[in-house]
Amino acid sequence: MRGSDAALSQSHQHFPLTGGTHMATVTLPSGLRLFYRERGHGGQTVLLIHGNTASSLWWERVMAHLPGHVRTLAPDLRGCGDSDKPAPPWSIADLAEDVYQFTQAMGVQRCFVVGHSLGGGVAMQLAVAHPDLVERLVLINSAPAEGLVTPPERYAQLEAAVKAPELLKAALALMMPTAPRDEFYQAVLEESVQKSAGALIPNGRALDGMNLVEQVGGLRVPTLILYGRQDGLVTLDMMERTRNQIPGAQLEVWPEVGHSAPVEAPERLAKRLIEFFGIQL
Template identity: 90%
Template sequence: MAAVSLGNGLRIFYRERGQGGQTVLLIHGNTASSLWWERVMEHLPGSVRVLAPDLRGCGDSDKPAPPWSIADLAEDIYQFTQALGVGRCFVVGHSLGGGVAMQLAVARPELVERLVLINSAPAEGLVTPPERYAQLEAAVQMPELLKAALGMMMPTAPQDEFYRAVLEESVTKSAGALIPNGRALDVMNLVEQVAGLRVPTLIIYGQKDGLVTLDMMERTRDQIPGAQLELWPDVGHSAPVEAPERLAKRLVEFFGI
């Protein structure tokens, strides 16, 4: 892990692998961290620079007081890329990170060469019912309950040492971001903006997902010009953990790296 300080004062930690003229940027989901991408990174070619930052409030990155917006998270990532000398890159977003990736593509189109969304927050946002927030507050205070909920988001993952490490880091280092990120998704709406995107876009949808629906992904596909939707029937919400080698291979194909 390394760290970089942004112009807004935040210190962002990140994982980095490989080197070369092309860069792949991996953006994780809610209550997650760059650790979720570790096995994907292992299967990407070493001739490509791969960067996976911890979003604010998550992993080892700084944890400022909420609230924050999806636009704030995207601006953090933009500043992160600039601090590391990235002029243009392939962007991959999982879950909440898909919302951040779309916002980044809208706000900084010069940065994004190709876009991949994995069981992403839809372009219209993802609203958590108000009564659910009490349950989420309780989960944040009860690590084993939160681990169980996160485990349901990766139903086909082998329950090995890596799986346990992902869950442990999520509840110990990223749980405080769960509700602020949820609030940010509540008010996100990029439907009009993504209609103007001119970036090749692939949406991967693991169909064993209990959170994001196929209907949401179909609408997002229809809202982004030229986007393609690929269904993975045997994967749940979290392909980076459930099917890392398969995902890495698909990224290599789509990015042409």
């Protein structure tokens, strides 16, 4: 057994089951330790990639609405949730390579990939770098293919938000304007502030440096772009450009949803994923 294989076989640290979701950590060949949520099992796999200052928790209700005969995996990206928090900087390509190593550690050779916000940028990079892995691609209020540049003067505000939990919670709340204000909503905000705030600026810098316009023009993967119209960050123009840049991509606008469909409309989102992926119920 190779050293990396041995590390993988010994690196799963298991946590209790919560609501049918299995939680664990895995150490990648790079040495990075990623926390993940897993639900269901079967021949088909859905990979869920969260956004900036978020975690796999954001997908919990979507996962609960997907059928049990489909394996669903949602890792915490580096710097977020309960995954390792290495020193920045890092790039979107680095995040995508982490996710690719994660899929290989989990024995996934082909999967449906869903990316939200920053996770959409990671998903596009993953599809470009490892096209054989991605069977179908869904982008939800995604970072556009040309990247998402934060104005330099805005970083001072972001640094202040990282140091002020209530300010950061208020900013995150604007990203999910139609979400029910229930216990799950509060848990999402709390975890984001407590465990993922440190990734806000490094992820912003990564998005500043992202430009996949030329590369996505070579994609041959069926792609669906979902856009919640009540989004104050990602614009419809951005999503229309990305739709035009990915051959054959579809764009679907949800007028009554904001930036964060995984939290705002999880059941509707799960149903749309089942339909687009052709999953049999």
